[in-house]
Structure formats: structure tokens, C-alpha cells
């Protein structure tokens with residue numbers, strides 16, 4: 001049989017592409033050399049958030065007496081936290097297996113290798129299987145990699161996969177990098193009582209975020225007594241003694257390297273396709289098509305935005321272009337970014353510093369979440385909602401949030417940006433009371449100095 005679409009890699013890019021292709025009646029085959037669900041389900045989004053949820057429940061319980069609920073002898077058992085995480089992963093993997101089956105998608109387990117522009121060879125322990133296709137989608141994702149001069153040894157120096165497998169909470173941890181994983185595990189380790197030191201080579205924490213977020217995070221970490229070293233790197237590690245370039249000497253129980261991934265583009269036989277590359281990433285056009293007419297690439301291998309929801313959306317785009325000839329329409333400026341810190345750090349669209357650099361005239365509004373009733377009820381008082389809009393029409397350009405439940409708020413701002421909504425339209429929208437969303441509403445009002453729950457300026 002010749003498949004309409006063959007997909008290598010069953011992560012959130014590949015399996016979502018496969019489902020959409022099956023919905024459209026295509027004959028599709030999914031090739032995976034590990035578990036269905038990819039990094040996201042097995043090593044990334046899901047197990048990390050399952051761990052985070054356990055930490056948060058423990059953290060909430062610590063505050064229960066404030067709400068009139070007494071718990072005596074509160075404690076945690078990290079072994080059980082870990083079991084819960086694997087339970088969630090296992091359950092979701094089973095559901096995904098069923099979902100793929102119900103869509104009548106053929107799955108072949110094994111390593112996908114390229115034979116030529118219309119043929120794959122799949123290697124597994126027992127056999128070699130050949131698959132012919134009209135179109136190929138490369139969705140092989142990425143894997144952790146050592147940073148230069150900092151080799152992962154999976155014992156003292158750990159990567160993101162090792163940290164998911166951890167069975168006990170370390171007394172102290174040195175976290176390298178303040179991207180999403182670094183901040184997320186700072187939250188987990190801090191709640192469970194580890195002493196944390198952070199090293200960031202950029203001059204600010206979370207350097208990819210709006211400056212207001214970096215500055216607030218610095219303040220939050222200071223209050224929590226988390227030691228931060230910015231604008232420096234690890235100089236050497238010898239006998240568990242870590243020396244930073246700034247001269248600081250540290251003796252952590254483990255070093256967690258929360259940065260550095262490499263795309264899985266070293267697929268056997270890929271050279272036969274002669275794909276245009278940008279470094280190790282595969283170059284694609286708006287439709288995720290490579291320089292070869294029937295070869296597409298989606299997700300982490302494109303190097304565009306290493307996020308599960310981006311990979312999935314690229315998968316839909318590629319399939320709808322192949323099967324329906326619908327031109328790609330991904331707006332990379334309307335992709336929500338969430339860093340699961342405590343509180344969450346969320347962004348969409350342009351940062352204030354981007355607007356200044358691009359000389360775009362703008363209006364800005366910042367609303368502290370402590371002034372919103374729902375946040376007060378929940379005693380989640382740290383943070384703000386910042387909104388940026390064009391000076392003339394009031395189109396939303398960006399939103400930057402530090403707040404619990406910011407991940408839900410940022411989605412609303414994403415809808416606004418994606419649909420070019422104006423501040424006026426958003427101000428006219430009725431937001432339910434009392435909700436977290438009201439903090440966003442107040443920020444929209446603030447663009448025109450109409451904030452209700454703050455004293456006049």
C-alpha cells in the first residue's frame with residue numbers, strides 16, 4: 001500500500017497531524033521508536049505538570065489554617081508524588097493509544113529511516129519494514145543535550161529527563177538556566193524544601209520575557225531566599241564542587257541543567273533528501289513544506305517555537321495544506337508562552353522593549369492582581385497583568401502576566417491578538433464576577449485610564 005501521509009514521530013506534532021489526516025480520509029501511518037506522545041507526554045509537559053500539581057497541593061495545604069481548616073502533621077512522600085506522575089503519564093498514554101486506534105491510523109514501532117523521497121525503512125528489534133508514501137511529515141522532535149563544558153553524567157549533573165525520574169527531593173540543587181524548565185523546577189524544589197541556587201548566563205532572569213516579568217521574578221526569588229547568579233556561567237566542576245565564572249564556589253547535592261536541547265534531525269538516510277537546513281533545524285515555508293515538494297517538517301525540528309501547542313498547530317497546518325490545499329496561517333506573534341513558576345509567568349505578542357526598539361507607538365496598562373476580588377479571596381496576591389496596545393486603534397499588541405492562573409488569562413489575550421481585537425471591544429465585553437479574568441479586564445480598562453478598582457492616578 002502507498003500511504004497518503006507517513007509521519008515519523010508520534011509527539012504532539014506527529015500524532016495531531018495523523019488524527020487530522022485521518023479525519024480528512026487520508027491513509028496515514030505513524031512511525032515511533034519510543035512511546036506514543038513524544039517528549040510532551042512522556043518526559044515534558046505532562047510529567048512535569050503532574051509533579052507540579054502535587055507540589056501545589058502540598059503548598060496550598062500549608063496555607064489551609066488561614067482558611068479555617070486545620071491539618072496536623074502535614075508532610076509529603078515524594079515516592080508517592082513520583083508514582084502519581086507515572087500514573088498520569090501511563091493513563092494518558094493508554095487514552096492516546098485508543099484515540100489513534102479509533103481514528104484507524106496505522107502505527108509502526110521502530111526507528112524511521114529515509115530510503116528515498118517516497119520510501120521509508122523502519123528498523124525494530126525483529127524486522128525491517130518498508131513503507132511507501134506520497135507525502136512525508138518529519139516530526140521527530142528534540143532531545144536534551146550537554147551544554148559546552150558541562151557534560152551531563154546522569155548522576156550528579158542531570159538533564160530534564162533525569163529530573164523527571166528523580167525519586168527523592170535533594171537537600172540542595174544548582175539549577176542552570178532560567179527558562180521554562182529551570183523556573184518550573186525551582187517552584188517544585190522550593191515547595192518541597194530544597195535549597196536552590198540559580199545560574200543564568202544572561203544579565204536577567206527569564207531573559208526571553210518582558211522586562212517587567214524578569215524584574216518581578218527577581219523580587220519574588222529574593223523574598224523566597226533563592227540565590228540567583230546572573231551574567232555568569234559554570235566555570236568548572238570537580239568532585240561535586242562547582243565554581244562559577246564570578247568566583248562563587250558551590251557544593252550542591254545535584255546540578256540540574258535546565259537548558260540545551262538538540263533537534264532529532266540526525267535521522268538515518270536524511271541526507272538523501274538534501275533538505276535545506278538552518279543549522280541543525282529543518283527549513284520550512286508557511287505551510288511547513290521543506291525545499292522538497294512532498295516532504296514537510298513540524299514541531300521542534302523546525303526550531304520555530306519549541307512548544308507542544310506550536311507543534312500540534314504546525315501539524316494541522318501541514319496536513320490541511322497537503323490534503324485541502326489551505327495555505328498556512330500560523331501567526332507566530334499570537335503563540336502563548338507559559339512558564340510555570342510560582343506564580344505563573346505568561347506572555348503573548350510583543351514585549352515592551354520590542355515596541356521601543358521597533359519605534360511603535362503604544363499605550364500600556366498594568367493592573368496588580370491583589371486588587372481583583374477573586375485573587376484576594378484565594379489569597380493569591382502576588383503579580384500583575386500588563387497589556388500593550390497600539391496608540392491609535394487600541395489593537396492589543398502584547399500581554400505579560402505574573403499571576404496564579406495566568407495561563408488561563410493569557411489565552412484570552414491570545415484570542416484578542418489573533419483576531420486583532422481592540423481595547424474598546426474588550427472593554428465592552430462583560431467579564432464574570434468574581435473571576436481571575438477580571439484582572440485582565442481591569443488591565444484592558446486601564447489602557448484608557450478607566451480602571452475601576454484602583455484609586456485615580
Ligand SMILES: Cc1cc2nc3c(=O)[nH]c(=O)nc-3n(C[C@H](O)[C@H](O)[C@H](O)COP(=O)(O)OP(=O)(O)OC[C@H]3O[C@@H](n4cnc5c(N)ncnc54)[C@H](O)[C@@H]3O)c2cc1C
Nearest residue numbers: 009011013033038039040044112140141299300306307308
Ligand atoms: C521538561 C519539559 C517540559 C516541557 N513543558 C512544556 C509545556 O508545559 N508546554 C509546552 O507547550 N511545551 C513543553 N515542552 C516542550 C514540548 O514537550 C515540545 O515542544 C514538544 O513535545 C515537541 O513536539 P514534537 O512533536 O515536535 O516532538 P516530540 O514531542 O519530541 O516527539 C518526537 C517523537 O519522535 C520520535 N522519534 C524521533 N526520531 C525518530 C525516528 N527516527 N523514528 C521514529 N521515531 C522517532 C521520538 O521518540 C518522539 O516520540 C516541554 C519540554 C520539556 C523537555
